[in-house]
Amino acid sequence: LYNExxxxxxxxxxxxxxxxxxxxxxxxxxxxxxxKTKREEKKQENLAGVINKLQKKKES
Structure with missing residues (x-):
């Protein structure tokens, strides 16, 4: 999706x-x-990863 x-x-x-x-x-x-029970946790992990990437780029 990113490339597209x-x-x-x-x-x-x-x-x-x-x-x-x-x-x-x-x-x-x-x-x-x-x-809600099977996918929400992974979605939150993915969100945390994206936020982490944004913070790292901000600090650079």
């Missing part, structure tokens, strides 16, 4: 990609019990 969005001009940098992912993950909600 970059090729289409929706994003230009990795930082823009990470910001897009952060907003998506923060606003995404699972609607089924399965999603």
């Amino acid at each position: 969005m970059k090729a289409q001009g929706f994003i230009e940098t990795e930082r823009e990609w990470n910001l897009t992912q952060k907003v998506f993950l923060e606003n995404h909600r699972y609607h089924t019990d399965f999603g």
Whole structure:
């Protein structure tokens, strides 16, 4: 998806990609019990990873 969005001009940098992912993950909600119990934890891990990448780039 990153390569596709970059090729289409929706994003230009990795930082823009990470910001897009952060907003998506923060606003995404699972609607089924399965999603809530089986996928939410991994989504939160992914969100933490994106936030970490953004903070590291900010500090550089």
